[in-house]
Amino acid sequence: MAQPGFARFLASRLGTSVASQMQLVAVGWQVYDMTRDPLDLGLIGLSQFLPFVLLILPAGHAADSGRRERLLALCYAAECLCAAALLGLTLRGGTEVWPVFGIMVLFGAARAFAMPTGQALLPNLVPPDLFGRAVAINSSTWQLSTVLGPAVGGFLYLAGPEFVYGSSFLLLAVSAWLMAGVHAPRRPDRVESMSLDRLLEGLRFVFRRRIVLGAISLDLFAVLLGGATALLPAFASDVLNVGPGGLGLLRAAPGLGAALVAAWLTWRPLAGRMGPAMLWGVAVFGVATTVFGLSQHFLVSLVALAVLGAADMISVYVRHILVQFETPDAIRGRVSAVSAVFIGASNELGEFESGLTAAWWGIRPAVLFGGLASLGVALLWARWFPELARLDRPTLPESS
DSSP states (O other), X not given: XXXXXXXXXXHHHHHHHHHHHHHHXXXXXXXXXXXOOHHHHHHHHHHHHHHHHHHHHHHHHHHHHSOXXXXXXXXXXXXXXXXXXXXXXXXXTOOOSHHHHHHHHHHXXXXXXXXXXXXXXXXXXXXXXXHHHHHHHHHHHHHHHHHHHHHHHXXXXXXXXXXXXXXXXXXXXXXXXXXXXXXXXXXXOOOOSOOHHHHTHHXXXXXXXXXXXXXXXXXXXXXXXXXXXXXXXXXXXXXXOOHHHHHHHHHHHHHHHHHHHHHHHHXXXXXXXXXXXXXXXXXXXXXXXXXXXXXXXXXXXXXXXXXXXXXXXXXXXXXXXXXXXXXXXXXXXXXXXXXXXXXXXXXXXXXXXXXXXXXXXXXXXXXXXXXXXXXXXXXXXXXXXXXXXXXXXXXXXXXX
16 A cells, blocks of 8 residues: 555554553553552543543544644644653652643643544545555554553553653654654645534534444443443552553553454455444453453453454444545544544543442442443444444445
């Protein structure tokens, strides 16, 4: 796939994602080590969710109004500044968690603009007939980062959190530079001014297309209820007793499973029955989460998390193809913003839900509840959205 802009986009996305995953390991362990309160792990997610949900619709409008590649480079530069702030806070020897939450608010604001912009930019960088493969390669790159980032972050943390944040800063700086060199073809359709009507256009589009609504809401509730990864610092410390290095491996396991599936999809994209594949993916995700909640052994936990990631990858792959194929390019940024609210922000809100239920019921019951609830969501959506259960393959657009 000889597409220079796409190659720089992938390299930039890989660097940014690895840096972000490294940071999450360091922030999670550092905060839990300070307070020993699982609710604070949930507050890490909530601090990213609030700016995300407040800014995501204007972010979608911005992605449709200007040069998407330039906006994405600015987002990566803002994330770089957040890494620098975490590094400075650590070097000063801070012992309070509220400054960390404040930095994560700024990080969430940058992600609010980066997520829909990146999703909308991808179809502008490859021809329509290569889009399905580009989705799989792009997903493989992200999943590779979820393997490398946590593993590297966990082991670097053994030398100190400042090494994690310093490495993240360098990766994010390089990623911003790479993205600044991407030049996507100019788009003929532009949104000239922002209004409430235009901000809500993506939301109206999603609710008019039941199959799109079913796909993104399925991921929303599965991720919202099954956010076991938010509690990994507590599992690593109090249940499995494996330390920050073990935490890095636990965080890497879902990415490893997802990366293997994404690599397979790169060479053998799904040719049909995408809807049933998505539903089965969410069901297996729920079962794997339940097994992880019951496990008392490190190896079993790693396998369960790898299966969880593999199942989630199938759901993500189908949803991304479906949403992008069904959406006209002129509103793709705003529809991607709605999808990001449903999917991306649900990760952070799901982390808060997991932290809250863990504070109420305990760590294991919170994960078990999430796994069983995700399984129930898959069964309900198969009944409530029969068009999704019957989906074979979305129709390719004539142009992007």
